Amino acid sequence: MPRVQTTFRVRDYDLEATLTSGQVFRWRKNCGHWTGVVGGRWVRLRSSRNRIHAETTGPAADWQWLREYLQTGVDLDAVLATFPDDTPMRAAVTACHGLRLLRQDPWECLASFILSSTKQIVQIQQIVALLCQRFGREITVPPGEPPAFSFPSPDAIAQATETDLRACKMGFRAPYLLATARQIAGGKFELNRPRTLPLPEAREELMKLPGIGGKIADCVLLFAYGHATAFPVDVWVMKAMKQLYFPRHQVPPARLRRFIAAHFGPNAGCAQQYLFHYIRTKLK
DNA sequence: TACCAGGAGAGCG
DNA sequence: CGCTCTCATGGT
Numbered sequence: 001m002p003r004v005q006t007t008f009r010v011r012d013y014d015l016e017a018t019l020t021s022g023q024v025f026r027w028r029k030n031c032g033h034w035t036g037v038v039g040g041r042w043v044r045l046r047s048s049r050n051r052i053h054a055e056t057t058g059p060a061a062d063w064q065w066l067r068e069y070l071q072t073g074v075d076l077d078a079v080l081a082t083f084p085d086d087t088p089m090r091a092a093v094t095a096c097h098g099l100r101l102l103r104q105d106p107w108e109c110l111a112s113f114i115l116s117s118t119k120q121i122v123q124i125q126q127i128v129a130l131l132c133q134r135f136g137r138e139i140t141v142p143p144g145e146p147p148a149f150s151f152p153s154p155d156a157i158a159q160a161t162e163t164d165l166r167a168c169k170m171g172f173r174a175p176y177l178l179a180t181a182r183q184i185a186g187g188k189f190e191l192n193r194p195r196t197l198p199l200p201e202a203r204e205e206l207m208k209l210p211g212i213g214g215k216i217a218d219c220v221l222l223f224a225y226g227h228a229t230a231f232p233v234d235v236w237v238m239k240a241m242k243q244l245y246f247p248r249h250q251v252p253p254a255r256l257r258r259f260i261a262a263h264f265g266p267n268a269g270c271a272q273q274y275l276f277h278y279i280r281t282k283l284k
Numbered sequence: 285t286a287c288c289a290g291g292a293g294a295g296c297g
Numbered sequence: 298c299g300c301t302c303t304c305a306t307g308g309t
Contacts, residue, residue: 022290113290114292116290116291117289117290117291117292118288118289118290118291118292118304118305119289119290119291119306119307120288120289120290120307120308121289121290122308123289123306123307123308124290126307127306166305169305169306169307170305170306171304171305171306172292172303172304172305172306173291173292173304173305174305176292176293210292210293211291211292211293212292213291213292213293214291214292215290215291215292216290216291216292219290232290233290234290234291235289235290235291236290237290238290253299276290280290
């Protein structure tokens with residue numbers, strides 16, 4: 001299997017911030033490059049000034065699948081220009097400049113975020129890695145590289161037992177993942193539907209799945225389906241909102257939700273990602 | 285030891 | 298509805 005490579009020209013693309021910002025859980029850094037699995041293929045990425053160098057195992061006639069995943073065609077300045085011009089947002093953009101939204105596979109994103117509830121990012125990474133090892137398929141890697149696994153299909157997980165899944169350290173999330181995988185594998189849920197529906201309906205649809213509440217639905221809508229106004233509110237973002245926008249007074253959750261809906265504009269989800277990464281890595 | 289971590293669901297009033 | 302409790306596991 002030949003090794004193939006290419007270079008994407010990009011502007012303002014902070015690969016490290018993007019891959020460590022909690023939107024995806026499968027990338028590992030070693031010696032300045034990032035190794036992961038995208039669409040069942042082993043991938044290694046390295047960024048330099050205005051370039052992302054990509055390597056995979058052949059055959060790869062075109063790289064559209066990876067361009068789509070990395071969203072290299074997005075004009076970041078145009079997105080940032082739609083953010084509200086206020087002090088917290090300016091601080092987040094300055095601190096995290098080059099942070100991007102990826103465009104992930106819906107099933108992998110959905111399953112990963114079912115596993116994310118009340119877990120820290122390192123632990124989510126560990127659970128997802130175990131899940132892929134045990135239920136994924138071993139994929140081709142270049143000589144000398146450690147083995148890598150595809151993300152298991154809904155069918156592969158649907159055939160597992162709850163005990164099998166609990167062995168991947170996912171605890172009480174196991175029955176949720178199993179039931180959701182079985183609905184999808186059994187054709188009870190159409191994974192492509194949320195892509196075509198307007199945001200509120202798509203959100204309702206996703207929330208019918210076991211283990212998917214509002215927060216996880218918003219994550220999947222933003223990170224996989226490309227709904228740019230989806231705005232996941234977790235404990236970090238809640239903290240950021242209170243600390244940055246409403247210091248020193250109590251804000252009822254409903255009022256906060258109204259503020260979010262009105263304030264962040266057509267790329268609210270991307271703004272959320274900046275605030276999340278900012279408070280998580282720079283403010284604490 | 286006790287407490288907490290990017291939540292969701294069920295049971296209450 | 299809005300509130301509270303529980304759920305499993307690993308780390309501090």
